[in-house]
Amino acid sequence: MGEADDGSKSKRVVFVTVGTTCFDSLVRAVDTQEVREALFKKGYTHLVIQMGRGSYIPTKSTGEDGSLSVDYFTFSSSIAEFLKSASLVISHAGSGSIFETLRLRKPLTVVVNEDLMDNHQSELAEELAERKHLFCARPQTLYETISAMDLILL
Amino acid sequence: PKIHKVFGMENRDGSFFSDMGCINASILLIIGASTLIVIRIFYIIYRSSKPLYSTPPGPLSTLIVLGSGGHTAEMLNLLAVMQMERFKPRYYIAAATDNMSLQKARALEDSLMQKSEVGLVGTSHFMQIYRSREVGQSYITSVGTTLIALTHALWLMIKIRPQVILCNGPGTCIPLCVIAFFFKAFGIRWSSIFYVESIARVRRLSLSGLLLYKLRMADQLFVQWPQLKSKYPRANYVGAEKVGNFLHHDLTNFQPM
Numbered sequence: 001m002g003e004a005d006d007g008s009k010s011k012r013v014v015f016v017t018v019g020t021t022c023f024d025s026l027v028r029a030v031d032t033q034e035v036r037e038a039l040f041k042k043g044y045t046h047l048v049i050q051m052g053r054g055s056y057i058p059t060k061s062t063g064e065d066g067s068l069s070v071d072y073f074t075f076s077s078s079i080a081e082f083l084k085s086a087s088l089v090i091s092h093a094g095s096g097s098i099f100e101t102l103r104l105r106k107p108l109t110v111v112v113n114e115d116l117m118d119n120h121q122s123e124l125a126e127e128l129a130e131r132k133h134l135f136c137a138r139p140q141t142l143y144e145t146i147s148a149m150d151l152i153l154l
Numbered sequence: 155p156k157i158h159k160v161f162g163m164e165n166r167d168g169s170f171f172s173d174m175g176c177i178n179a180s181i182l183l184i185i186g187a188s189t190l191i192v193i194r195i196f197y198i199i200y201r202s203s204k205p206l207y208s209t210p211p212g213p214l215s216t217l218i219v220l221g222s223g224g225h226t227a228e229m230l231n232l233l234a235v236m237q238m239e240r241f242k243p244r245y246y247i248a249a250a251t252d253n254m255s256l257q258k259a260r261a262l263e264d265s266l267m268q269k270s271e272v273g274l275v276g277t278s279h280f281m282q283i284y285r286s287r288e289v290g291q292s293y294i295t296s297v298g299t300t301l302i303a304l305t306h307a308l309w310l311m312i313k314i315r316p317q318v319i320l321c322n323g324p325g326t327c328i329p330l331c332v333i334a335f336f337f338k339a340f341g342i343r344w345s346s347i348f349y350v351e352s353i354a355r356v357r358r359l360s361l362s363g364l365l366l367y368k369l370r371m372a373d374q375l376f377v378q379w380p381q382l383k384s385k386y387p388r389a390n391y392v393g394a395e396k397v398g399n400f401l402h403h404d405l406t407n408f409q410p411m
Contacts, residue, residue, distance in 0.1 A: 020223065095224045095354045123356040127379070 013046040014039055015086035017079065019094045022053040025139040026111045030090060031058040031070075038146045039088075040068040048072070048082060088151075090142075093121035098128065107151045108134040111142060191339070198338050202346070202373040216241040217316035217345075219327040220248040220255040228352060229322050230262050238266055242277035245314050249326050250282040283307060283326060304329055315343040322350045323362040335371050346373040351389075353378045359386060 016030050027049060029035060039047060049058055049072040063069025076082065083089060083104055090109045091097040101108045110125040122136075129136035132154055137145035218233070220226045226248070238244070244263075248255035263278045286300040307329040319334055321327035327349075337343045349372040351363045356379045359367060366372040367386055375389045383391035 095352065096227050099353075120354060120358070120360070123358070124354045127356040127381075 011046060012044045012087040013048055013085055014044045014088045014090060015082045016047070016049040016090045017082070017097055018050060018052040018054065018092045019097050020052055020075075021092055021094070021113070022055075023092050023111075023113050024054040024056040025115065026090075026092060026113070026142075027051050027054050027056050027058055027072075029111070029139040029142045031056075032143070034143050035146060036068045036070070038143060042146070042149070044088060045069060046071070048086075050074070050076065050079065050082065093125045095121075095124055098124065098134070102128075102133055107154055109137055109142075109145060109149065110134050111137050111139055114138060194339055198335070199370045202338075202370070213240055213242045214317040215243055215245070215314070216318040216320060217245045217247065217314055217330070218259070219319070219321035219330060220246060220252070220259060221322060221324045221326060222249065222252045222255055224354065225322055225324060225352060226252075226255040226258055228350070229320070230258055232320075232322075232350060233262060239270075241318065244278045245316060246278065246280045247283050247310065247326070247330070248281075249285045251285060251288065252282075256280045256282070281310060283310060283330075285326060286329070308333055311337065316345050317343070319345050319347045320350075321347070321362075322352055323360045325362055328362055328365060331366060331371050335369075347371060348374050348376070350376045351378065351382065355379070355382065357381050357385075 014030075016026070018026060030047065030049060036047065045063065045068065047068050047070045049070070051058070051072050051074055053074070058070060058072050060072070061067065061070040080100070083101055083106060086106055088109070089101045089106050090111060091101060093110050093112045098108070098110060110129070112122040112125055125134070125136045128134050134154065135145055135149055218229065220229055246256060246259040248259075259278075259280060284299070284303040284306045286303040287296040288299075291299070311330060311333045315337070316334075319327075319331065321331065331347050331349075334343075334345045334347060337345065347366070349363060349366050351359060355363070355377070358364075359377070359382065363375065363377075367375055367389065375386075376392055377383055377386065377389045378392065380391060383389055
């Protein structure tokens, strides 16, 4: 899978999307210090979070102090643009988000929402992870997945 | 008195026998009727699972049941690759609480209209249906709302009487499919039910898919993963990217009765 970025070598964006759902545990997980640092260590410079209907507000950061720049919004009509400009996508397990990202041939880590009642969403993510199309994680294992992530495997 | 007794006996026996005759007749009637119904249902199930006829038919009135979110997106992707001029008029149904799905269907219809010619104008209708139970609703009130939803579904089905029903879950499609099945049984309208299981279902069918499969109500049930095909052998396996083509092939070779 190609490691595309938006032209400038320096800016590498991680785009987090929860779609139309409320998935606070994912937003909280990417907002932790350890995940931010892990992403920064991997060479990503920007973290953009689409947080949907969630109520947990991540901490913004300009990234001027030589760390990851963090920004967020709730909804946008141009999710496709964010996906296109991303170097890595971290997404909820909705089939729409998964296939849209894979179609753009972007590296993808899917985080399964364990709070959902009838959780069939994990089926698709796990199957596609087995077929090496993406990485599959849970909110509490996101840090391990990102640290161990080797995009060449996709 | 002896004779009397005998006559009495006879009388009683007589009425007993005529009672028996009456009961026998009604039992026979019930058995006959239920046999006919059973035969009719088996015939419908048998006929439904048969490969479809190949005479080129005219346009088919089509009911498209939109779920919500991912389901709607999958359905509209499917429609986008089908030859829509064969399926008209098209009736889109979405849950009354779902504002997005019909908007998206309208957008698809608009783009179809722009892309092509006169043949498609005025062939699409958009409707909403009550859901039997909203998420989080209590079970006591849901008895009432289920009845309302069923009546509403019946009303819509009487109005539409579609020849083809396309659905991919979730539960909104079940009352409509059940009513369609009864329409078949009573000879009101023969509609073919095509169910496409969501691509998100890899190992287990959804509840809607499972119901239609077990009750043999769907004429064709498509699954998009090989694991499902091996678990539910009567399903049609089509790789995700090909569902549109296969469905289209089946539908174009479809001759309504």
